[in-house]
Amino acid sequence: xxxxxxxxxxxxxxxxxxxxxxxxxxxxxxxxxxxxxxxxxxxxxxxxxxxxxxxxxxxxxxxxxxxxxxxxxxxxxxxxxxxxxxxxxxxxxxxxxxxxxxxxxxxxxxxxxxxxxxxxxxxxxxxxxxxxxxxxxxxxxxxxxxxxxxxxxxxxxxxxxxxxxxxxxxxxxxxxxxxxxxxxxxxxxxxxxxxxxxxxxxxxxxxxxxxxxxxxxxxxxxxxxxxxxxxxxxxxxxxxxxxxxxxxxxxxxxxxxxxxxxxxxxxxxxxxxxxxxxxxxxxxxxxxxxxxxxxxxxxxxxxxxxxxxxxxxxxxx
Numbered sequence: 002x003x004x005x006x007x008x009x010x011x012x013x014x015x016x017x018x019x020x021x022x023x024x025x026x027x028x029x030x031x032x033x034x035x036x037x038x039x040x041x042x043x044x045x046x047x048x049x050x051x052x053x054x055x056x057x058x059x060x061x062x063x064x065x066x067x068x069x070x071x072x073x074x075x076x077x078x079x080x081x082x083x084x085x086x087x088x089x090x091x092x093x094x095x096x097x098x099x100x101x102x103x104x105x106x107x108x109x110x111x112x113x114x115x116x117x118x119x120x121x122x123x124x125x126x127x128x129x130x131x132x133x134x135x136x137x138x139x140x141x142x143x144x145x146x147x148x149x150x151x152x153x154x155x156x157x158x159x160x161x162x163x164x165x166x167x168x169x170x171x172x173x174x175x176x177x178x179x180x181x182x183x184x185x186x187x188x189x190x191x192x193x194x195x196x197x198x199x200x201x202x203x204x205x206x207x208x209x210x211x212x213x214x215x216x217x218x219x220x221x222x223x224x225x226x227x228x229x230x231x232x233x234x235x236x237x238x239x240x241x242x243x244x245x246x247x248x249x250x251x252x253x254x255x256x257x258x259x260x261x262x263x264x265x266x267x268x269x270x271x272x273x274x275x276x277x278x279x280x281x282x283x284x285x286x287x288x289x290x291x292x293x294x295x296x297x298x299x300x301x302x303x304x305x306x307x308x309x310x311x312x313x314x315x316x317x318x
Contacts, residue, residue: 008035008101009302010243013289015039017309018239023047024096027088027233029081029226031059032105034066040097041070048072051093053084055129058107080129080218082225089229096238098230100253102223103245104128104213106301116213118205121181126213136212140183141176145169155220155248156211164190164208183208210246220248227256231280236314239284245304250288257283257310281310 008014014036020026020043028037031054041050050072052063060078067074077084081100088095108128109117115125115136126136143151145165152161167190168177177183184205188196191204214220230240240257244250263279288306296303 009305026097030101085229095233100242155214156207158207234312241309284309
C-alpha cells in the first residue's frame with residue numbers, strides 16, 4: 002500500500018495492540034489514514050476496518066486507502082461518539098478500537114480552516130465544516146467571564162483573565178475575524194516579560210487549543226466515546242488512545258484505571274460487596290511518548306502520549 006503520511010507513535014501502537022489476521026478494528030479518528038493503513042495490512046483479507054471522521058476531506062483520503070486495503074472497509078462520516086453508538090446498536094464487535102485524538106496535520110496545514118496560530122486565516126476551527134458553531138462565534142460571542150473560564154478550563158492558561166479582557170476590548174471596536182487578529186490580541190494582553198518566557202513558542206497555543214476544544218466539543222466526545230468503545234470490544238480486545246494534551250490524557254488514564262481496578266468498595270470493607278471484577282489489563286504502565294528520533298523527524302509528535310488496555314477474558318480476573 003502507498004504511504005504518504007507517517008502517523009504518530011505508529012510502531013508502539015502496532016506492537017502494543019498487535020492487530021492480527023481476521024480481526025475487526027475501528028479507527029475512530031481517521032485523519033490522514035496513517036494508522037489505518039498499518040492496521041489494514043495486519044488484519045488482512047479476513048478482517049474488517051471501520052474508519053470514522055467528521056471531516057469530509059478525510060472521506061476522500063479514505064477512498065484512496067480503501068482501494069488498496071487488503072481487508073473489508075467501511076467509512077462513517079460523523080462524530081466518533083455517534084459512530085461508536087451506531088456500531089453498538091448494529092451489534093458490531095471489535096478486537097481493536099483506536100482513538101488518535103486532537104487535530105490532524107492535514108487540518109493544521111489547510112490554511113482556510115483556521116486551526117493554526119502560525120499564519121493568518123479566517124477564524125473557523127470546525128472539524129465538521131457543516132456545523133454552525135465556529136471559532137469566530139466563540140471569540141466574539143462569549144462574554145469576558147466565559148472567555149476567561151474557557152481559556153483556564155480547556156487551555157490551562159494562567160493568563161486567561163487578561164487575555165479575555167483584551168479580546169473583549171478589541172471586539173468593542175470591530176469583530177475579531179482572523180487567526181492573526183486573535184494572536185495579536187493575545188500577545189498584546191501579555192507583558193513583555195511574560196511573552197519572553199515562551200522562548201520560540203507562541204503564547205497563543207493554549208488559547209487556540211481552548212477555542213478549538215469548545216468549537217468541536219472534543220472532551221465531551223471523548224467522555225461519551227470511551228465507555229461505548231470499551232463495550233464494543235470482544236474479550237481480549239484492545240482499546241488504544243493517543244492524546245496530545247493533559248486534558249485528554251487524564252481522561253483516558255482514569256477511564257482505563259477504573260476498568261482495571263474493578264472493586265469500588267471503600268478500603269475499610271472486609272469483603273467486597275459491589276461484586277465488580279477487573280475488566281481491563283492496562284498494557285502501558287505509563288503513557289508511551291515518542292522517541293527523540295520521531296520528534297526530530299516530526300516535531301508535532303512531541304506531545305503525543307499512548308495508552309493501551311486489553312479487555313480481560315472470562316475467568317482471567
